[in-house]
Amino acid sequence: MNHIRPSPPPASRRYPAAALTASVTLALLELSPPWAAGPARVELHNAVGHLARYLASLFTPAPSLLRAGSDRATMAYELFLSGQSLLMAAFILMLWWRIRPGARRNSAAEYSLLATQLLIAVVLDTLAFHLILAMQLAALLPLRRALAWLAVQILLGVVMDAWVLANASLHLNDSRAGTILALLTSERCVLLLGFALARMVRQEQRSRTRLAASNAELRATQSLLADTVRASERMRIARDLHDAVGHHLTALNLHLDLAVRQSAGQPATALGTARELSQSLLAEVRGVVSAERQESGIKVRQALQLLCAGIPSPAIELAMDSRVDACPPAAAHTLLCCVQEAVTNAVRHAHATLLTIDIQGDSQGLVGRIADNGKGNGGAQEGNGLAGMRERLAEHGGQLRIGGSGSGGDSGGSGGAWAAGGAGDSGGAVGAGGAGGSGGTRSVLHGFRLEFSLPLAGARA
Structure with a gap:
């Protein structure tokens, strides 16, 4: 069996590796600011933060004149970091599962994973994971379906932003709330830009693959055409040798035989030598004709190997x-x-x-x-x-x-x-x-x- 694979790593493996590397890097960057801020200064405005504060309030005493509430803040901080880390890890794991080489597209299980990723991105409410999801939609789904999912993502993101702003309005003045709203709006524009760039990469990758496939088909066809022309030319030469040279040599042999018979049983030495040489030459011509006919096969194996070897994916x-x-x-x-x-x-x-x-x-x-x-x-x-x-x-x-x-x-x-x-x-x-x-x-x-x-x-x- 000829196991044919392209020598450079195919794009179907390079792009998933790059996506996973970028996702892990962005996750670490998202976790670094709250980890560095500590319990006293961390902002717990998203859904994970609100849930962390609520759970901490169930297991720690409320602040009072005797207690400053540091236990509750520490537990909320730890729960927040743990929740963020788990959700990001789950998002990246599902991303790997969906983009791994050999993954089946458009199945019910794949759309369930995509819906889960969408919910995680909305709950995390970070630009990085919203951007990863938008680019994933553009890279893996048909255009109309990808646009529908992107619209749902943006709508849910706007709802989450409105909820976060409503809960944080007590701690913000009007000017700061307007600034945050403008930043959140610009994030949606970044999602559209990321979606468009990922779509361009997808189209470029497919164009390269199709171009490589067309080139491989052209090379295979050229190889088969060259063999066909070569075989046709050999057959023509073999027929010409057989019909022209072979015919004349046969006639020459007949005349030499006649000359030998007419020499009254005492043929000259030169005449006998000429007869032997003509018979030998006729046998060689027939051998060449037979060899040319036998070697006129088509190298279809080589053409098929050229075709398959030129396909990157x-x-x-x-x-x-x-x-x-x-x-x-x-x-x-x-x-x-x-x-x-x-x-x-x-x-x-x-x-x-x-x-x-x-x-x-x-x-x-x-x-x-x-x-x-x-x-x-x-x-x-x-x-x-x-x-x-x-x-x-x-x-x-x-x-x-x-x-x-x-x-x-x-x-x-x-x-x-x-x-x-x-x-x-x-x-x-x-x-x-x-x-x-x-x-x-x-x-x-x-x-x-x-x-x-x-x-x-x-x-x-």
């Missing part, structure tokens, strides 16, 4: 049987187009992190099994790309079967349902089980799956 596992090298030019072009379409779907639509491609031989020709761990087709109508793949395969007498995440169904073609067997068995179906047989790929448990058959003339088991 998702990671691709490619397994190919040795019978792939026996593809004639037309079948090789169809095979490359099928794999290109599957890779394009994984890059542009599935948002997958792993794509497995397994091409094995059977008694009829080749059987390909392709699967990813993306979001699946969701029962969507078959697009032009898959329709074109089906038409190309049909021209060679092949078939295409399509399945999605949890569908277990069959979209066209004949044969059994999706199995749970290994992908390495040339006669099996695409499944969720471990890869079996020689050259099997790692199993993909969910996402989009397809299987195609490509008959080859003269194929053997």
Whole structure:
């Protein structure tokens, strides 16, 4: 099996690492001022602070003429720091879970985590965590859904700010309250800016991935085209040698044979030598023609490796049987187009992190099994790309079967349902089980799956 991954770290790993590092750094910066202020000067204006003061009032005596209330202030301070730390740690943990490589998007569990993160950001009421959440929305969700969540976030933030100002109004004069309100309003503008920047980064990353995929497809097509032209030129030269030079040498041999017979049984030495040389030359020409015909194969294996190696994301596992090298030019072009379409779907639509491609031989020709761990087709109508793949395969007498995440169904073609067997068995179906047989790929448990058959003339088991 050829395990193909891009040599530099993919962006799908760099961006999560950067997000987690920034989140931890911002959490430490948020905790530093109250920790440095101490119980006497810390401001407990947000929801965590109010809850900390309330809990401290339940377990410590109220201030009196004999007690200054330092115990209550200390407990409220400790509860506040502990609550802030726990909420920030929970927020960062859920952030890691949502952006980790291989995480599934748009599931109910993921939206539950997102709602919890939103509540934590509102309770903490800090610009840093509101900004992290806004950028997370832009980076992970579709645009309309992300804007809806951002609107809810801003609305809840405004409600929390109004509640905090209402509770703190007894300790603030009008000018200071107006200043704080202006600062809080500017924070919402920062959220919009962070959202826009994260969206730009997401679009830039996707554009780079699509450009790399297009470049890989171009290189693979160029490689296959060069092999096709080279094979066509070799076949032309072989035919010319056979039809022209071979024909003249055959005629020369016939004339030399006739000359030998006409020499009354006593051929000259030079005439016999010429006859032997012409026969030897004819045999060499036939050998060259046969060799050129045998070496005119298409290097479709190299084209597929170029295609997969040029994709930065998702990671691709490619397994190919040795019978792939026996593809004639037309079948090789169809095979490359099928794999290109599957890779394009994984890059542009599935948002997958792993794509497995397994091409094995059977008694009829080749059987390909392709699967990813993306979001699946969701029962969507078959697009032009898959329709074109089906038409190309049909021209060679092949078939295409399509399945999605949890569908277990069959979209066209004949044969059994999706199995749970290994992908390495040339006669099996695409499944969720471990890869079996020689050259099997790692199993993909969910996402989009397809299987195609490509008959080859003269194929053997």
